[in-house]
Amino acid sequence: MKNIWALIILILFCSCSDEDTGENGNDTNNNITPNAPTLVTPGNGSTLTTQVADEEIYFEWNPSYDPDNDVVSYYIEVAYDSSFNSISSQLYSSVTYNTIYLYPNQVYYWRVKSKDSNFNISPFSQTWSFYLEDGLAPTIPQLIFPLDETECSNNDLTFYWNESTTQNGNSITYKLYISTTPDFSNGVDIYTTSNTEYNIQLTQSTAIYWKVEATNGTNSSFSEARSLYTQGNGTSNTMPQLDYIFPEDGMSTSSQSILLQWQAFDNETSSVNLTYKVYFSELGQELQLVDEGYAINTYTANGLNFNTTYQWSVWVTDEDGATNVGEVYTFNVDF
Template sequence: MIKNIIAILIIMSFVACSGSDSQEEEVPDENKATTKPSLIYPTNELLCTDNPLEFSWSPSFDEDGDVISYEIQVATDLAFSENFQVSTVTIPSANFTLLKGELYYWRVKAKDSKNLSSDFTSVWNFYSQGEGITNHIPYAPSLISPALNESVLNASLNLKWSASDEDGDLLSYDVYFGTSTLPELVAENITETGFNVNLNLTETTYYWKIVVRDVNGAETLGQTWFFNSN
């Protein structure tokens, strides 16, 4: 009888010990989020001429040694909804093709292999360059009348010239006229290719020149011409 009681106690003790061991579970280490990256390029408020454009940021660090990936978002509004582009990469850089002449915003966050993400970086903006405009300066004006060093008998005279522009732009003219070799401005932004001047009746040498300007502000200074009054 005593032997049976001892055997039962041993069995109960063994079961109790086994149950205690089965309830002790290993608690895994808490997964820590990777560090937040920092934006590098394009810098804030930069005018970017490259397209496609390469974006770069500083690499993140994961204390647990997890594999890190990055999500980069690019859009033309702060809500990241208009012209939105997103990419997930494993290196701290990515390329995007952009619309031209737009203000863009971008941000990045890091994520470990257990899908725990860092916060997004601050938002930076930049500008994509628009379409280039080619404009040629006007050709130098050509003398029509009076001829160079011509003697003029009248008390008034119409100065005449011609000018052209490769782009076909509308042209305007500044007229310089006087008895000095550095004639003074007497008319500005006229659109006619002729200008009336009054002359002295005494023998005098007059000098004049024309500045040609297109609608884009490109201008060409003509040479100085001269004639004589008698």
């Protein structure tokens, strides 16, 4: 009889010894954890453009599957880094979407996990990223001239860049930043203009760094930064003088071939010993070196496209290394 009671007590003890397993992916009372959500939008690697001020960004993901049909809620994280050390936003959601306000001109990373009504938490979804572009800001100015790492004998220099555009139609102004340090941390001068060019008397024998920003009340991102070096005055050498002959700046032609013409002279160097570099491209593209050599004063541009604007520049250097960096001229090819 004692053995029978001992067996009954042992059975009761074993049946009561199962423990609940708790949260964070463990089953509670044999309840199964939901699977991880799958992300829908914003798409991985996508670029979103804001259309209005203070616009909220829409996030969506597919629902988690819960084998026990428990009520499932979600937790979404949005961060500035893929390790989620710098969280921008985090919130709970009862549905498979949410809207969050984010600052533009920034890469974001996002992920979602789910939790059922028994507090079982799924793993995080995969991590996706997207770039949020400010649609109200002007487009980034594209630098034209001078080219990067230019060495200039003439310190009277005109800087050129492409026109920015904006969706709201507001007028655009530009800020030209000139600095003596590549990170623009010291000696920064800022010039404001509504044009896409600006002339400056630069300090001689100085390394210069420059970039441009557009604004219509909202600032664009900065353009790339370029460098140039201004030479000092020689003791007995003058810079070559350069004149453009044809085509005139802003001229229109209907020909798909055009002869660029210029002339130069120098007090200390014979004209046959002057060297030239000719730069040419479509407007909006970076100037390309298309010809160079001694005593050249023409260049034929063939195969031009109708309804297209082109730009060109000539550099002339004397025997002592003094270089006159010519201005950028444009012409139109009309149909």
